[in-house]
Amino acid sequence: MLEMLSLQERFHGLIRGQILVEEPLALHTYFHVGGPADVMVFPADLGDLKLLLKTARDEAIPVLILGGGSNMLVPDDGVRGLVINLSRTFLDIEAADKRIRCGAGVRMSRLLALSAMRGLTGLEGLTGIPGTVGGAIKGNAGTPTGAIADHLDWIRVVNGLGEERVVSRDALGAGYRRTALPSGSVIVDACFTLAPATAAEIRGTISRLLVRRNLTQPVTVRSAGCIFKNPPGDFAGRLVERAGLKGLRHGGAQISEKHGNFIVNLDGATAADVLWLIERARTEVMMKTGVALELEIQVVGSPIAG
Ligand code: EPU
Numbered sequence: 001m002l003e004m005l006s007l008q009e010r011f012h013g014l015i016r017g018q019i020l021v022e023e024p025l026a027l028h029t030y031f032h033v034g035g036p037a038d039v040m041v042f043p044a045d046l047g048d049l050k051l052l053l054k055t056a057r058d059e060a061i062p063v064l065i066l067g068g069g070s071n072m073l074v075p076d077d078g079v080r081g082l083v084i085n086l087s088r089t090f091l092d093i094e095a096a097d098k099r100i101r102c103g104a105g106v107r108m109s110r111l112l113a114l115s116a117m118r119g120l121t122g123l124e125g126l127t128g129i130p131g132t133v134g135g136a137i138k139g140n141a142g143t144p145t146g147a148i149a150d151h152l153d154w155i156r157v158v159n160g161l162g163e164e165r166v167v168s169r170d171a172l173g174a175g176y177r178r179t180a181l182p183s184g185s186v187i188v189d190a191c192f193t194l195a196p197a198t199a200a201e202i203r204g205t206i207s208r209l210l211v212r213r214n215l216t217q218p219v220t221v222r223s224a225g226c227i228f229k230n231p232p233g234d235f236a237g238r239l240v241e242r243a244g245l246k247g248l249r250h251g252g253a254q255i256s257e258k259h260g261n262f263i264v265n266l267d268g269a270t271a272a273d274v275l276w277l278i279e280r281a282r283t284e285v286m287m288k289t290g291v292a293l294e295l296e297i298q299v300v301g302s303p304i305a306g
Contacts, residue, residue, distance in 0.1 A: 007039055007061070007082070014051060016044035017089070025074040028066060028085060030130060031224045033271050034074025034300075037064070037083035045089065046188060050162035053186065056082050057160040064300060065186055067135030068107065071224055073299045076271045086134060090188050095120065099153065101191045104134025108141075111192075116206060121197035122151045127209035128217075130225065134187040139296070140174045149174035156189035157181065164188075177229050177296055218256045222265040227278060228293040236293055237261035243284040250276045275299070 008021050019041050025034035043049040056063045062081030066072070069087070090103030093110065095118040102111055108129050115123050125145035129136060133148075140149045152169040159165065159182070173180025181187075213219060228236035240246065240260030247257040249266070251273030256262035263277050282293050 010055075011039075011041065011052070015041060015048050017042045017048050023083075025066075025069075025078060025083070028087070029069035029072055029074055029224070030222060031073060031265050031269070031274065032222045033076075033265060033269055033274060035076050035078030037079045038081055040066075040083040040085055042085050042088045046158070046164075049084065049086075049089065049186065049188070050158060052082065052084055053158060053160050053184075054162040057184075063184075067104070067138070068131030070131030071135060071139060071141075071297050073224060073271055073274055073297055075301050079300060084186075086186070087132060090134070098194055098196065099191055100194065101189070102133055103189055104132060104137070104187045106133045107131070108133060108136055112206060115192075115194060116199055116202040119197055119199045119202065120194035121202050122146075122194040123148075123192070124202060124205040124209065127206050128213040128219075133190055137172075137187055137190055138179060138181065139177055139298075140179050141177070147174070147176075149179065151192045151194060153191040153193045155187050155191075157185040157187050159186075160184040216259055218258045218262050218264050221256075223256070223262045224297045226261040226296050227263055228261055228281075229296045231291050231293065234291065235261070239285045239289055239291055239293070240281050243281070243288045245281055245284055248277065248280065250280075253277055255281065 008019050011019050021039055022036045023040040024036050026032050041052055043052060064079050064083045066083055066085045086105050090105040093102035093106050093114055095114055100115060108126060108131060111133055112123055125143050126148055129141050136148045137155060140147045142148060149169060149172060154166050154168050156164060156166050230236050237260040245255050246260050248255045252267040252269035253273035254264050254266050255277055256264050263274050285291055285293050
């Protein structure tokens with residue numbers, strides 16, 4: 001703690017953004033689960049981010065990058081070192097011709113709203129995906145109708161030395177719910193190329209997908225979206241349902257009664273409750289169907305393969 005206070009003191013005056021000590025991560029994740037971050041910083045701008053990354057690298061301080069916190073499970077004893085929270089940085093967004101350029105901290109819902117307003121089609125398949133554009137690109141978020149990397153032109157990243165680089169879509173190495181960005185790269189900016197359509201058409205598709213999502217997913221309860229990747233040719237939700245696990249409760253967490261690939265925080269769930277249900281689902285699905293479910297969410301500090 002003493003060490004972290006001195007880290008806070010070191011950044012004070014150098015960093016323009018907000019610095020918090022012992023900040024509960026539950027307040028920054030959709031699950032509402034997770035212990036404190038030793039130090040959490042909201043960089044005010046690119047200069048702050050570069051300085052934070054470089055200092056952490058020079059001094060071997062562990063770093064966790066947090067976007068919207070929508071796809072993440074944080075341990076109950078929290079995270080040591082530095083958490084860089086990007087949800088209030090890189091919020092600029094602009095459309096010109098068939099392109100939308102936006103900062104990594106922009107919410108996915110805002111990106112979709114602007115694409116509809118400007119009559120630019122392509123991103124509707126991402127309707128309802130929570131979190132920030134940066135987080136969505138990192139894990140190539142998507143639905144069966146498309147993934148975010150499909151429409152990317154390029155992204156701009158900063159590495160641990162504080163160097164900026166533009167990465168084209170082809171060089172991103174995007175696959176099913178993954179990209180091949182080097183660890184330590186932080187996405188700050190992205191540009192999408194879309195196709196023209198009428199705003200009414202795009203809004204119609206978005207509304208239809210939202211209605212479907214509300215009918216099939218537990219959208220009013222805290223969760224981290226889908227827990228597992230869909231295995232080739234099948235659906236994780238279907239397999240969990242077939243294993244008879246929908247509605248199974250452990251502590252304050254429950255495998256959703258509505259959708260088998262969601263775990264919901266019903267009442268003060270801990271990370272341990274959620275992890276117990278994840279392990280139970282993996283074991284039962286493996287025993288009953290022979291399929292090894294892989295995690296889609298990021299489980300911080302866990303040896304479970306993602
Ligand atoms: N199904 C079941 N039981 C369940 C849930 C689903 O049998 O409990 C069956 C459904 O009947 C359907 C199939 O599984 O035949 C697929 O279900 P769904 O349409 O709900 O889609 P999904 O593959 O489970 C994917 C994305 C979601 C996205 C929806 C939009 C992944 C891992 N998940 O879910 O993304 O919202 O499509 O339709 O690709 C997320 O990324 O966090 C996420 C939730």
